[in-house]
Amino acid sequence: xxxxxxxxxxxxxxxxxxxxxxxxxxxxxxxxxxxxxxxxxxxxxxxxxxxxxxxxxxxxxxxxxxxxxxxxxxxxxxxxxxxxxxxxxxxxxxxxxxxxxxxxxxxxxxxxxxxxxxxxxxxxxxxxxxxxxxxxxxxxxxxxxxxxxxxxxxxxxxxxxxxxxxxxxxxxxxxx
Numbered sequence: 001x002x003x004x005x006x007x008x009x010x011x012x013x014x015x016x017x018x019x020x021x022x023x024x025x026x027x028x029x030x031x032x033x034x035x036x037x038x039x040x041x042x043x044x045x046x047x048x049x050x051x052x053x054x055x056x057x058x059x060x061x062x063x064x065x066x067x068x069x070x071x072x073x074x075x076x077x078x079x080x081x082x083x084x085x086x087x088x089x090x091x092x093x094x095x096x097x098x099x100x101x102x103x104x105x106x107x108x109x110x111x112x113x114x115x116x117x118x119x120x121x122x123x124x125x126x127x128x129x130x131x132x133x134x135x136x137x138x139x140x141x142x143x144x145x146x147x148x149x150x151x152x153x154x155x156x157x158x159x160x161x162x163x164x165x166x167x168x169x170x171x172x173x174x175x176x
Contacts, residue, residue: 005073005109007116010063015053018063021075023047025099030159033136038160058083064116066100066109073104076113078120085132086155089170092128093121114147121173129173132157132166144169 010018023043031039045051055061060083066074077097079085084094095117100109121129132155133140149169157164 005066005068005112007076007112008065008067010056010065010075012056014065015049015056017072018056018065018075019047019049019052021065021072021101022052022097022099025074025101028102029099029137030134034159035162038162041160042158060084061096062120064113066104066113068104071104072101073107074098074100074109074113076117078117080124080126086130086168088153088168089128089130091126092130092170093117093124093126095129095131098131110143111147118171118173122175125175126173127175128170130168130170132168135165135167141167141169147171 026043026047027039055077056063060079060081062078064076064078065072066076075097076095079094079096080092084092085096086094095114098110098113098117100107100113117129130152131144131149133144134157135141135154149171151167152170153168155166155168157166
């Protein structure tokens with residue numbers, strides 16, 4: 001499966017697809033475990049087209065699609081410098097979003113997107129790559145730990161009126 005997968009930068013013409021994909025993968029991942037009103041309040045702001053466009057146009061953020069054939073199997077959002085949601089690590093890159101669509105989960109999409117993130121971190125010359133993951137998303141925490149990430153802190157994440165806790169995980173990037 002992953003041999004046929006391509007990781008491609010998202011282009012400006014892809015923004016409507018990115019917006020729809022971002023909302024759909026978020027809903028698939030979190031809606032069953034959270035109050036509908038909190039999910040709705042969050043998605044109405046986070047996936048507003050103007051907000052997605054502003055994130056895309058930020059020079060410190062990059063988006064990638066995982067494509068297989070004509071399907072988009074997932075996406076990745078990377079942040080550096082002031083675009084990072086936390087500034088706890090010097091010379092770091094954040095993986096703000098890494099999602100596989102439901103149809104492609106368990107088929108290597110996450111690993112390919114993670115490899116892209118780690119390559120981008122290496123090319124950028126950063127010392128760390130980090131992410132935040134909901135403390136109740138044990139499957140994701142296990143995946144990141146298997147990829148060499150370790151917990152280094154916690155931060156809050158507001159989903160509507162619900163303040164949740166994310167585990168912050170990091171991985172040291174070895175520079176050649």
